[in-house]
Every structure is written in C-alpha cells, then in structure tokens.
Amino acid sequence: MxxxxxxxxxxxxxxxxxxxxxxxxxxxxxxxxxxxxxxxxxxxxxxxxxxxxxxxxxxxxxxxxxxxxxxxxxxxxxxxxxxxxxxxxxxxxxxxxxxxxxxxxxxKPQVLKRTSSWDLSLVLNALIKEPFEPISSASVKNLTLKTVFLVAITSARRLGELQAISIKEPYMRVLDDRIILTLDPNFIPKVVSEFHRGQEIILPSFCKNPSSEREREWHTLDGKNKGRKASKATIARWLRMAISSCYDIQEIPVPSGIRAHSTRAVSTSWAEKRGASLEQICKAATWTSSSTFSKHYRLDLPSSKDLSFGRKVLQAVIPP
Known part of the structure; x- marks a missing residue:
C-alpha cells in the first residue's frame, strides 16, 4: 500500500x-x-x-x-x-x-562528540609500512583498504559520493601533481543542486619529489587504485577495516565505535588545523555553509595553543 x-x-x-x-x-x-x-x-x-x-x-x-x-x-x-x-x-x-x-x-539536548575515536597520524604512519608497502608485494585486500582510506580522507566526501567515483574517461584526469575525479552524472547526491553535483574531487600527490628518507616514506601514500565498483556498505566496511588494521599491526588496541563517516570530520578538522580556510573546507566537503562544519563535524584536536591562555593566567605568580 x-x-x-x-x-x-x-x-x-x-x-x-x-x-x-x-x-x-x-x-x-x-x-x-x-x-x-x-x-x-x-x-x-x-x-x-x-x-x-x-x-x-x-x-x-x-x-x-x-x-x-x-x-x-x-x-x-x-x-x-x-x-x-x-x-x-x-x-x-x-x-x-x-x-x-x-x-x-x-x-534532550544533542550531545556533540568533539573528539575522534581514532588517531589519523597513527593510521597514516601504518600505511607507509608493511603490509601496505611496498605496493608491488601488497595484497589486493591491503591495497584496496589503503586506497579507499586515502581517497576518503583526502576528499572528505560521503560514502555515496565515493561510490559514485568513476575512473572512466572523461570522469578522471591524471595530471603531474594530482588526479581530478568527477562523479558519475547519473549519481544523485544527498543534496541535489548544481553546486553538489558539479564539485570535482581533487586528490593531490604527496611529497612528489622526495628529498629525504622521511619524504620518500610519505611518498608511498600515493598508491594507485584498482578494483570494481563497490557498494556503500562495502566501502564503509573497508574504511573501518583500514583503520582497525593499522592499529592491529602496531599492536595497539583498536578503539571502539569506529565509523566510516568519521573520516569526514577527521579530514576537515585536520585541514582546518593545518591552515585550510573555511571556504576551502566547505568546497571540498560540499557544504554550502560553514555552520554545518562547526556544528556537526569540527573536532577538538590537541593543540599547544589551547594551553596558552591558562598558562598566561598562571604566570601571574611571576613578578612583573
């Protein structure tokens, strides 16, 4: 009925x-x-x-x-x-x-979760080591987990948008310093508007010309994508597995409550901490208003600046 x-x-x-x-x-x-x-x-x-x-x-x-x-x-x-x-x-x-x-x-006021259950730097450090590297010997499973996670974290897109990524021409362009992806035109985003349907996904290269051993390690984060189109549920499972695997191989307890959608909050919050403007963040995450980020996604990331006010107050004990 x-x-x-x-x-x-x-x-x-x-x-x-x-x-x-x-x-x-x-x-x-x-x-x-x-x-x-x-x-x-x-x-x-x-x-x-x-x-x-x-x-x-x-x-x-x-x-x-x-x-x-x-x-x-x-x-x-x-x-x-x-x-x-x-x-x-x-x-x-x-x-x-x-x-x-x-x-x-x-x-029943809404309780906003302002901290992430998992550590981005810990996951990234694991992805540049075995079993995710070297690429030539990595299993298809680990290569898939690494690729999906990096695309999710560098694009800050929803699962549905990740699923709509196409590697066919003309939807993918490979340039010297980036890969530009356009969503399948048949995909209907959560918010149907020209802005949300027309935003490109830009995946930048990282340490393109490494000059030190550390930069060469980080350069290995530029793996290449392989595989068939996956469902949203499968992509979500891959993201959770990628994060959990990075904790497991470092013998660190896996945090509880890992959600695939958390990559949007972690990605955009770290981008802001590293100097990205609200305009850049909203454009990447396809938010028409910065209030969406501030109300629902911004995380309280650790920063020494957060301690500066309290320290200045306590400095009152120091004679002028």
Missing part, C-alpha cells in the same frame, strides 16, 4: 505526475517515511487518521510517546517530516508542533 500516492490520486493528480513528485525523495527516504506512517496508524488504531484533515492532538501524542521512549530531537523531526508528507501539510509550522520540538531539544 502507498497511502501518499492514494491521497494524491484522490486529489486528481495523474499517475505520471504522482510518479514525478515521488522522485523528489530518495527510495530510502520513502521507506523511512512509510515505516513512520505505519507506526502512526497503529498508534491511532482506535481513531484512524484522516489524511485530508490531520488531528494535531494525535500528532502531538505520537511525538510524546517517541520522546518518552528516548527518541532524539532529530528523530522526532524526521517523524514530523514524514507525517507532513502524508498529510500534505507543513506540520512543523503549527504552533504546538513547533513548540513541542523546541521543548524536546531542551529536554
């Missing part, structure tokens, strides 16, 4: 128009919305909801149950979006719903 399509059909829309309107959402979003609607209908079993005339009391009681079950504010917002789609009304604009979401954000 597809109650949203049935409702639009009852409003006189043709099947062709309905299919076009439904294409505005990704299949996964449709599946999530449909699941929420089924839960809402089950919740309102004694008084089935009317799509043409939403009962705000039912909506609020449904959200209250979710809040009591421990759902986060962001999840409650998704529920409001789903119900808005089926009722064909912007429920979030209703004064009581808006107030409820505001109250939920205060009762």
């Amino acid at each position: 597809d109650p949203e399509s049935d409702y639009m059909k009852s409003q006189g829309l043709s099947s062709a128009v309905i299919n076009t309107l439904k294409a505005s959402r990704k299949p996964v979003t449709f599946a999530i919305y449909h699941k929420i609607w089924k839960k809402f209908c089950s919740f309102c079993a004694d008084n089935p909801p009317c799509q043409s005339n939403p009962n705000i009391l039912q909506v609020l009681n449904f959200l209250q149950k979710g809040l009591e079950l421990g759902l986060s504010t962001s999840t409650l917002k998704v529920q409001v979006s789903a119900l808005s789609a089926f009722f064909d009304q912007p429920l979030i604009e209703h004064r009581w719903v808006k107030r409820f979401i505001l109250a939920a954000s205060r009762l």
Whole structure:
C-alpha cells in the first residue's frame, strides 16, 4: 500500500505526475517515511487518521510517546517530516508542533562528540609500512583498504559520493601533481543542486619529489587504485577495516565505535588545523555553509595553543 500516492490520486493528480513528485525523495527516504506512517496508524488504531484533515492532538501524542521512549530531537523531526508528507501539510509550522520540538531539544539536548575515536597520524604512519608497502608485494585486500582510506580522507566526501567515483574517461584526469575525479552524472547526491553535483574531487600527490628518507616514506601514500565498483556498505566496511588494521599491526588496541563517516570530520578538522580556510573546507566537503562544519563535524584536536591562555593566567605568580 502507498497511502501518499492514494491521497494524491484522490486529489486528481495523474499517475505520471504522482510518479514525478515521488522522485523528489530518495527510495530510502520513502521507506523511512512509510515505516513512520505505519507506526502512526497503529498508534491511532482506535481513531484512524484522516489524511485530508490531520488531528494535531494525535500528532502531538505520537511525538510524546517517541520522546518518552528516548527518541532524539532529530528523530522526532524526521517523524514530523514524514507525517507532513502524508498529510500534505507543513506540520512543523503549527504552533504546538513547533513548540513541542523546541521543548524536546531542551529536554534532550544533542550531545556533540568533539573528539575522534581514532588517531589519523597513527593510521597514516601504518600505511607507509608493511603490509601496505611496498605496493608491488601488497595484497589486493591491503591495497584496496589503503586506497579507499586515502581517497576518503583526502576528499572528505560521503560514502555515496565515493561510490559514485568513476575512473572512466572523461570522469578522471591524471595530471603531474594530482588526479581530478568527477562523479558519475547519473549519481544523485544527498543534496541535489548544481553546486553538489558539479564539485570535482581533487586528490593531490604527496611529497612528489622526495628529498629525504622521511619524504620518500610519505611518498608511498600515493598508491594507485584498482578494483570494481563497490557498494556503500562495502566501502564503509573497508574504511573501518583500514583503520582497525593499522592499529592491529602496531599492536595497539583498536578503539571502539569506529565509523566510516568519521573520516569526514577527521579530514576537515585536520585541514582546518593545518591552515585550510573555511571556504576551502566547505568546497571540498560540499557544504554550502560553514555552520554545518562547526556544528556537526569540527573536532577538538590537541593543540599547544589551547594551553596558552591558562598558562598566561598562571604566570601571574611571576613578578612583573
């Protein structure tokens, strides 16, 4: 059953128009919305909801149950979006719903994780040694893990965008100091806009002309990519394996809670620490606003500068 399509059909829309309107959402979003609607209908079993005339009391009681079950504010917002789609009304604009979401954000404030569970420098140092080097003797598995991790960390892109990378012409250009990749034009990004679809992925060479032993070691991070197209789940697994393997081979306990998506936060945060501007960071990560980075991705990386203020205060014990 597809109650949203049935409702639009009852409003006189043709099947062709309905299919076009439904294409505005990704299949996964449709599946999530449909699941929420089924839960809402089950919740309102004694008084089935009317799509043409939403009962705000039912909506609020449904959200209250979710809040009591421990759902986060962001999840409650998704529920409001789903119900808005089926009722064909912007429920979030209703004064009581808006107030409820505001109250939920205060009762259950979002806890932002500002530290990474894994160490970027530790992983990079492991990738320039066995079993990842030399490339000529590295296994296909280790070469794949190394390549996928380096592409993810140097591009700061989402898993879906990594999956959409194509090595076919004209989507890949190999230059002396970089490789420029363009996403498959059939790929639909999370945010559909000319900006998000047109951004190139630039993978720079590292220590192109090494002049010392240390630079020659780091130059080995420029491995070449091989392999077939992989699913997002597979790429995510490879990233987790790459990080875990680097800890294992150095006999260091593997941190818990390693997530593939963390490469975006680690990559952009270290870029900022090394002097990259917010404009450069947002362009690379395809964020239209720096607030996305500051609110959700910026990590508190260790820095001696963080100690300078406290040290200056304590210097009060030193006679002027």
